[in-house]
Amino acid sequence: MSDFELLSPDGGALSSPFDSVRGGAGGASGARGADPLLDGLNPPQARAVEARGPALLIVAGAGSGKTRVLTHRIAHLIRNKEAWPSQILAITFTNKAASEMRERVAGLLGDAAEGMWISTFHSACVRILRREAERFGYVAGFTIYDSADSRALLKRIIKETEADSYGFTPANTSAKISRLKNELSDADTYAATANEADPRERIFVEIFRTYEQELRRANAFDFDDLIGQTVHLFRSHPDVAAIYQRRFRHILVDEYQDTNHAQYSLIRELTRSVDPDTADRLVPPVREREVDGTGAIPGASLTVVGDSDQSIYAFRGADIRNIVEFERDFPGAEVVKLEQNYRSTQNILSAANAVIGNNFDRQEKNLFTTEGDGEKITGFTGYSQHDEARFVAEEIEDLHRAGLAYGDIAVFYRTNSQTRALEELLIRSAIPYRVLGGTKFYERAEIKDAMAYLTSLANPYDPIAWSRLLGVPKRGIGPMAEAQLAVFQEAQGISFHEAMLRADEIGFGPKVRGAILGLGELLRAARMAAGGGGTEDPEVEKKPTPVADVLKLILDETEMIEKLRAKRDPQDEARAENLEELVSVAREFDVRNPGAGLLEFLTEVSLVAAADELDDQSGTVSLMTLHTAKGLEFPAVFITGVEEGLLPHQMSVDEIGGINEERRLMYVGITRARKRLYLTLASTRATYGDIGVAMPSRFLQEIPDSLIDWRQTPGEVTSRGGTESRALNAPRGEGRSGSRSSRSSGRPESSVVFGRGGGSGAAAVAEPASGNMQSALDKWRERKRLAKEAQAAGGGFPNLVGTSIRDNGDLELAPGDRIRHEDYGEGRVTGITGEGSKRVAHTVFDSVGERKLLVKLSPITKVE
DNA sequence: CTTATGAGTCTTTTT
DNA sequence: GACTCATAAG
Numbered sequence A: 001m002s003d004f005e006l007l008s009p010d011g012g013a014l015s016s017p018f019d020s021v022r023g024g025a026g027g028a029s030g031a032r033g034a035d036p037l038l039d040g041l042n043p044p045q046a047r048a049v050e051a052r053g054p055a056l057l058i059v060a061g062a063g064s065g066k067t068r069v070l071t072h073r074i075a076h077l078i079r080n081k082e083a084w085p086s087q088i089l090a091i092t093f094t095n096k097a098a099s100e101m102r103e104r105v106a107g108l109l110g111d112a113a114e115g116m117w118i119s120t121f122h123s124a125c126v127r128i129l130r131r132e133a134e135r136f137g138y139v140a141g142f143t144i145y146d147s148a149d150s151r152a153l154l155k156r157i158i159k160e161t162e163a164d165s166y167g168f169t170p171a172n173t174s175a176k177i178s179r180l181k182n183e184l185s186d187a188d189t190y191a192a193t194a195n196e197a198d199p200r201e202r203i204f205v206e207i208f209r210t211y212e213q214e215l216r217r218a219n220a221f222d223f224d225d226l227i228g229q230t231v232h233l234f235r236s237h238p239d240v241a242a243i244y245q246r247r248f249r250h251i252l253v254d255e256y257q258d259t260n261h262a263q264y265s266l267i268r269e270l271t272r273s274v275d276p277d278t279a280d281r282l283v284p285p286v287r288e289r290e291v292d293g294t295g296a297i298p299g300a301s302l303t304v305v306g307d308s309d310q311s312i313y314a315f316r317g318a319d320i321r322n323i324v325e326f327e328r329d330f331p332g333a334e335v336v337k338l339e340q341n342y343r344s345t346q347n348i349l350s351a352a353n354a355v356i357g358n359n360f361d362r363q364e365k366n367l368f369t370t371e372g373d374g375e376k377i378t379g380f381t382g383y384s385q386h387d388e389a390r391f392v393a394e395e396i397e398d399l400h401r402a403g404l405a406y407g408d409i410a411v412f413y414r415t416n417s418q419t420r421a422l423e424e425l426l427i428r429s430a431i432p433y434r435v436l437g438g439t440k441f442y443e444r445a446e447i448k449d450a451m452a453y454l455t456s457l458a459n460p461y462d463p464i465a466w467s468r469l470l471g472v473p474k475r476g477i478g479p480m481a482e483a484q485l486a487v488f489q490e491a492q493g494i495s496f497h498e499a500m501l502r503a504d505e506i507g508f509g510p511k512v513r514g515a516i517l518g519l520g521e522l523l524r525a526a527r528m529a530a531g532g533g534g535t536e537d538p539e540v541e542k543k544p545t546p547v548a549d550v551l552k553l554i555l556d557e558t559e560m561i562e563k564l565r566a567k568r569d570p571q572d573e574a575r576a577e578n579l580e581e582l583v584s585v586a587r588e589f590d591v592r593n594p595g596a597g598l599l600e601f602l603t604e605v606s607l608v609a610a611a612d613e614l615d616d617q618s619g620t621v622s623l624m625t626l627h628t629a630k631g632l633e634f635p636a637v638f639i640t641g642v643e644e645g646l647l648p649h650q651m652s653v654d655e656i657g658g659i660n661e662e663r664r665l666m667y668v669g670i671t672r673a674r675k676r677l678y679l680t681l682a683s684t685r686a687t688y689g690d691i692g693v694a695m696p697s698r699f700l701q702e703i704p705d706s707l708i709d710w711r712q713t714p715g716e717v718t719s720r721g722g723t724e725s726r727a728l729n730a731p732r733g734e735g736r737s738g739s740r741s742s743r744s745s746g747r748p749e750s751s752v753v754f755g756r757g758g759g760s761g762a763a764a765v766a767e768p769a770s771g772n773m774q775s776a777l778d779k780w781r782e783r784k785r786l787a788k789e790a791q792a793a794g795g796g797f798p799n800l801v802g803t804s805i806r807d808n809g810d811l812e813l814a815p816g817d818r819i820r821h822e823d824y825g826e827g828r829v830t831g832i833t834g835e836g837s838k839r840v841a842h843t844v845f846d847s848v849g850e851r852k853l854l855v856k857l858s859p860i861t862k863v864e
Numbered sequence B: 001c002t003t004a005t006g007a008g009t010c011t012t013t014t015t
Numbered sequence C: 001g002a003c004t005c006a007t008a009a010g
Helices: A010-020 A042-050 A066-079 A095-113 A121-136 A147-160 A170-182 A189-195 A199-217 A221-236 A238-247 A261-270 A276-281 A346-356 A385-401 A416-428 A443-458 A462-469 A479-492 A497-501 A510-530 A547-558 A560-566 A572-592 A596-608 A658-670 A696-700 A722-729 A748-755 A771-790
Strands: A055-060 A086-092 A115-119 A143-145 A220-222 A250-253 A302-308 A336-340 A377-382 A409-413 A434-435 A621-625 A634-639 A671-683 A684-687 A690-695 A710-711 A818-821 A824-835 A840-845 A849-854 A859-862
Touching: A042 A336, A055 A066, A055 A377, A055 A596, A066 A086, A066 A095, A066 A250, A066 A302, A066 A849, A086 A095, A086 A121, A095 A115, A095 A377, A095 A710, A115 A189, A121 A385, A121 A596, A143 A221, A143 A462, A143 A596, A147 A199, A147 A684, A170 A199, A170 A221, A170 A261, A170 A547, A170 A572, A199 A220, A220 A221, A220 A818, A221 A238, A221 A261, A238 A261, A238 A276, A238 A748, A250 A261, A261 A462, A346 A377, A346 A696, A346 A710, A377 A385, A377 A824, A385 A416, A385 A634, A385 A671, A385 A849, A409 A416, A416 A434, A416 A621, A416 A849, A443 A462, A443 A510, A443 A547, A443 A572, A443 A596, A462 A479, A479 A510, A510 A547, A547 A560, A547 A596, A547 A690, A560 A572, A572 A596, A572 A771, A658 A696, A684 A722, A748 A840, A818 A840
Parallel strands: A055 A302, A055 A336, A086 A115, A086 A250, A143 A220, A250 A302, A377 A671, A377 A710, A409 A621, A409 A634, A434 A621, A634 A671
Antiparallel strands: A684 A690, A818 A824, A818 A859, A824 A840, A840 A849
16 A cells, blocks of 8 residues: 555645755756756657646657656656656656666656656556456466467477467467457457367367466466456456556556557556546545546546657557557547657768658658768678678777777667677677677576576466476486376365475385475475465564575575586586576675565566666677667667568568568668668578578668768679678778768769669779669679579589688787788787687788787688 | 487567 | 477487
8 A cells, every 4th residue: 555655645745745856957946937847848849748638649750859758747747746756657668768767757856756657568567467466366476477488388288289280389379379469359259259160260269278277377477468467457347447547647658659459458448537436435535636526536647659650569469550540549639749850960860761751651750950961871781791790890890999989889680690690700809799689698598497496486386487497407307207296286286396295195216206305395495485475484484585595595406507517518607607697686686676575586587678688888889689779879870681581571571561660670770870870781691501692672772872871882792702802892982081971962973873773784883983772783683693693503602701610719829920810811910918718819900900809719820 | 317319490570 | 500309229
């Protein structure tokens, strides 16, 4: 109940909490006239802060200051005493966005910001579900299944129902179930409309139904349930819904264009009014000022922020109609458009506008800035992805030398698999980087193993966690023993932990029984240590034990780390380190959340998003997918792999609206850049292990030629990679260093060239102006044909730079040595820094000048 | 019951 | 080319 203390303050107290808060932002000490919260906002922004009414849609183009508007709007509501912090619910897309918003609101309001709910959809729902779980057959300690857990469960179900012969796989089944859940469907609803005559349909219904039952038995929710079950809870328990409908008077939703039907429904439920009857039954009783004339509590005011041009999550159910039809959905809604961009240069915005303008089904909207043109966009086509990555690495070094911090640079790509080539070159070049998302820390096998123990402590009925921990470390408990235990557990209706402690009732061999009993004892001890319910002694459960201590106990007792270290595989050392890292993550959590327990830790871990890993202080280049990049910004941005089949992705080409969504993805990528934007591609790309030819993306042709300064156009790519490619990169003609800032009036020249296209004979492409996309394309097509022939002839490609892992660990280098590098040719070492495997050779190459090289991994040899 | 080997599948994008 | 999975041998 403590959450509600601030809910219905009496009139006198209303003003008191705010008196001490003054001038958090502006410092305009108490002046009545100019509102510091509106200071420096443009008219539409100010309107978005001040507008009141039942519903507000803020159409916020990229970089138009929407976070500022949102935070100021919240602060404005509170500062004007229109709302208490506890009456605010703000939903963001990632935890990082949530904490940023929380910090910024706190910066404006100070302590007065305490008590607001600022979180993601999923976190907010977990909070509600944990509180209300008992009302519908769950326990507060429920487990959250991530997609891997769901798939593990589905795998078992598919096997048991022998559905695999019908083409059901964990992946496709999970995708289908997820899609249905996002539509708020369930097995029964689906069964009602399913075609009974189709055996595949019948089987799917059976799988779906079993999956639902198993989740419930496991006391677990999957990701989609978190939203869907909350909606379900609200709809089936109006009295519970009323608690939240009453409490939240102002609901703000960010990235509204990416909400799916379930999330939309959740918002609808939360903003519903409470009818007089239900309001009457509420505890504590409603006050007069909370209700309208009829005794009903009016619905909360709703503010949504979004940009339909940035809708990129259709694949997981995001429905663009939510934002497009907002005005119809919420009558009386006001719409404010923010079009002035405060992030990027005009050149970058022009490119973005040009690309997105090709989406016919959108509302006209044009971003503009008063910042000036800035530098041109840089284009580069590598021969291979290796070549492309090399360019990225070199350019990053150049930017860094020019004074840009590594942390100001980001590299985007469409698919996670593109990281490999990039990473390789970044490592070699001794550039600090980090990959956001991808195979996340928490998805690593050893981390999941350790986490399974913790999950099982919190939820001893969770079969996925339990089954996982049985096998790690190896202790002789195999599938047979597991199955028998599971049967026993189900028959007795007890937890897995209890079942293990009663292993002697099942009749195992002495060795297996010993192992099971030992493990059961360990879990019991750990459960007691964690302060969980397994204790008879009521004295014991007081303050929760630090999560790190529980984890340490498990790791020590199971000797997981030692056992990894004892193995030969060098990968296992890294795994051991990951486990140690997990302990420090837990320790940090304990410090950050004193009084929180295992459950909070598990929840937090389950809901981390890729972008949450971003740390502004890290001083490293950030690598991420275009999806992860949404909502972020960087002074310098590389978008790599701008090729047909990759961006737009092959998979999207046949989907309806697929290309438009890919185009929005491109748009999102471009608009992340503040000052410098690079678009890179490769003319060949390895997929599935063998090398295919790649075409430049259609999106490149949608950008006016005058905006891109091509260092190497698709047509110029030579089939000879390696050292000589540099000659082609070298500045040509007037050189690019001098007249880079072509005035806004200076575009005719290149557009004339552009228009010439067509005829293959327009040959003289080798001329200085490298920015001719059309003829470049022709040339490129010719190359592609040749390349295909060459490959068909079995000759393969000449000079393909090997990607084999090398190790120069023992190579001794000293200043003055001459070395030969596969890509850069010969050069002289000027200095060595770093220790052991992190030794870096600073080298001046004859052809390309100064480079940093990681000695251990660079393709170098010493020249005598 | 664990481990080694080979075949088969796969790659969009994520909370 | 990498990873998972099934099969067979230790």
